[in-house]
Amino acid sequence: MNDPDLAVVEFVLTAGWYSENRDLEPDDLPPAYRAVFWSDEGIERPLSATTTTAREATGVDRPWEAVSGLLFTDRDEFSGTISFTDEEMAEEWFLERVDADHLHDNPVLAAEYEDEFDDLSHEAARSDNRPVRADRVWIDNLLDEYFEDEEDEEMLDLVDVRAPEEVEMTMDQLVLTPDQEEEILKIVKAIEHRDYLADIGLREIGKLLFVGPPGTGKTSVARALASELDLPFVEV
Numbered sequence: 001m002n003d004p005d006l007a008v009v010e011f012v013l014t015a016g017w018y019s020e021n022r023d024l025e026p027d028d029l030p031p032a033y034r035a036v037f038w039s040d041e042g043i044e045r046p047l048s049a050t051t052t053t054a055r056e057a058t059g060v061d062r063p064w065e066a067v068s069g070l071l072f073t074d075r076d077e078f079s080g081t082i083s084f085t086d087e088e089m090a091e092e093w094f095l096e097r098v099d100a101d102h103l104h105d106n107p108v109l110a111a112e113y114e115d116e117f118d119d120l121s122h123e124a125a126r127s128d129n130r131p132v133r134a135d136r137v138w139i140d141n142l143l144d145e146y147f148e149d150e151e152d153e154e155m156l157d158l159v160d161v162r163a164p165e166e167v168e169m170t171m172d173q174l175v176l177t178p179d180q181e182e183e184i185l186k187i188v189k190a191i192e193h194r195d196y197l198a199d200i201g202l203r204e205i206g207k208l209l210f211v212g213p214p215g216t217g218k219t220s221v222a223r224a225l226a227s228e229l230d231l232p233f234v235e236v
Helices: 004-020 031-037 051-058 063-067 087-093 101-104 108-118 122-128 136-146 152-155 178-192 194-199 217-231
Strands: 073-074 082-084 160-162 233-235
Touching: 004 031, 004 051, 004 063, 004 082, 004 087, 004 108, 031 136, 051 063, 051 082, 063 082, 082 087, 101 108, 101 122, 108 122, 178 194, 178 217, 217 233
Parallel strands: none
Antiparallel strands: 073 082, 160 233
């Protein structure tokens, strides 16, 4: 986002709406926002839009300076909390500067403003938003939970666990035969619908065994699948 003032206003709006709307979940927050608010207990309401959290979430070095000139902003000198003196004015200012494509990248605001734009859908925005299970902070928290003892931690030294965002390989970069593409597509669909398949009794699904000599692309395909499906990649 190129406009610092727009980025900070969006962050404050998002923090406010997420805090108020209990139907929203961590998967609705943009990944950069989740990383800021994540704790051992997950993401707890209310979210606090301070100069520190705004800086970390938006990348704007001086968030208060970016919005201090707007008529509807205020800051608590003690806590650093950035707030709106006139929320209606803040919303109007923001909506005049964004479109449906912009809001599609923020499911929290898509849920709030989908009636304002013909091409905006909260469901579609959430579906395209990277899920919390793909976040580095979530993966690290899970590893800490299951590998608490020193002996268990030593086991982690034997593997490399990467978040999808850290995998530098995509499906578009692979060269596959039509048969290989078809088999991988089946696995992708099975994993995407694994909850439904589990409900109807199909649990052992979405698994592929890659067999072949070194250099034939087994690891590359696995990495690309992890990136495509927003799943952690574990390499032994």
